[in-house]
Amino acid sequence: xxxxxxxxxxxxxxxxxxxxxxxxxxxxxxxxxxxxxxxxxxxxxxxxxxxxxxxxxxxxxxxxxxxxxxxxxxxxxxxxxxxxxxxxxxxxxxxxxxxxxxxxxxxxxxxxxxxxxxxxxxxxxxxxxxxxxxxxxxxxxxxxxxxxxxxxxxxxxxxxxxxxxxx
Numbered sequence: 001x002x003x004x005x006x007x008x009x010x011x012x013x014x015x016x017x018x019x020x021x022x023x024x025x026x027x028x029x030x031x032x033x034x035x036x037x038x039x040x041x042x043x044x045x046x047x048x049x050x051x052x053x054x055x056x057x058x059x060x061x062x063x064x065x066x067x068x069x070x071x072x073x074x075x076x077x078x079x080x081x082x083x084x085x086x087x088x089x090x091x092x093x094x095x096x097x098x099x100x101x102x103x104x105x106x107x108x109x110x111x112x113x114x115x116x117x118x119x120x121x122x123x124x125x126x127x128x129x130x131x132x133x134x135x136x137x138x139x140x141x142x143x144x145x146x147x148x149x150x151x152x153x154x155x156x157x158x159x160x161x162x163x164x165x166x167x
Contacts, residue, residue, distance in 0.1 A: 004099070004151075004159045007088055015063055015084030015105035016134040016142055020164050022082055022104050024090065025153045028072065028097035036094060037118050040072030044120040049152040051127075052120040057108040060131060064102055065138035067125035068145060070152040071098045071106075076115035081107040097153050099160070103134075103142040122148035 006021035029036045029043070041052050049070055057071065061084060077093035084105040092098060100106060108115075121127055125145065130138055151159030 004153070004163065006163050007082065009083030009087050009104060011134070012084045012086040014133045015061065015087070016065075016103040016139055017063075017083050017087070017105065018101035018103040018142060020101040022101060023099040023159055023163060024092075025097040025099070025159070027095045028153045029074075029095045031095055036072070037074035037116055040074055040097070040118040041120075044070060044072070044118070044152045047150040047152050047155045048123045048148065049120040049150075050123055051125075052118055054116060054118055056111065056115050056117055057106060059108045061105050061107040062129055062131050063105045064100075064127045065130050065141035066102065066145065067121045067127040068102050068148060069100045069127065070120050071100070072118040072120075073097070074116040074118050076112035078111035078115050078117075079109040081105070081109050099152060101164070102145040103138070120152060122146075122152075 004023040004025050008021045009017040029039050033039045073092045073096045081089050
């Protein structure tokens with residue numbers, strides 16, 4: 001498994017983002033695994049990330065103010081804008097995972113026809129969907145979201161243990 005790659009994204013006036021970095025895990029699930037969706041669900045669940053779902057990534061910019069979110073790319077590929085207009089555009093493909101701290105904007109800018117994403121949230125967190133410019137209410141929600149006890153991909157090592165717990 002590759003190490004997490006951090007991306008620090010600033011508030012752009014619309015998308016709040018977070019002082020915690022977004023983390024990208026290239027090849028979090030081995031290409032040789034036939035059912036990567038199931039493998040992501042199991043990996044996330046064993047690390048305390050549940051409420052999983054299978055779908056894609058919305059084509060409009062949005063963020064979650066009440067929960068951190070992890071996205072596992074089970075099939076296909078996508079070009080994703082992360083952090084709003086002032087953020088980054090990344091290509092993600094089958095096996096990659098992206099960990100979005102609460103407040104980090106994300107938007108599908110184009111995907112393969114077979115894109116399948118598995119998403120999950122830390123145990124006890126309930127997500128919302130924010131499509132409008134950030135407000136003081138959302139900023140307060142983001143600040144109140146607790147650090148998860150385990151990284152969704154690497155558990156007790158790497159990821160949030162390297163980049164979030166010392167932030």
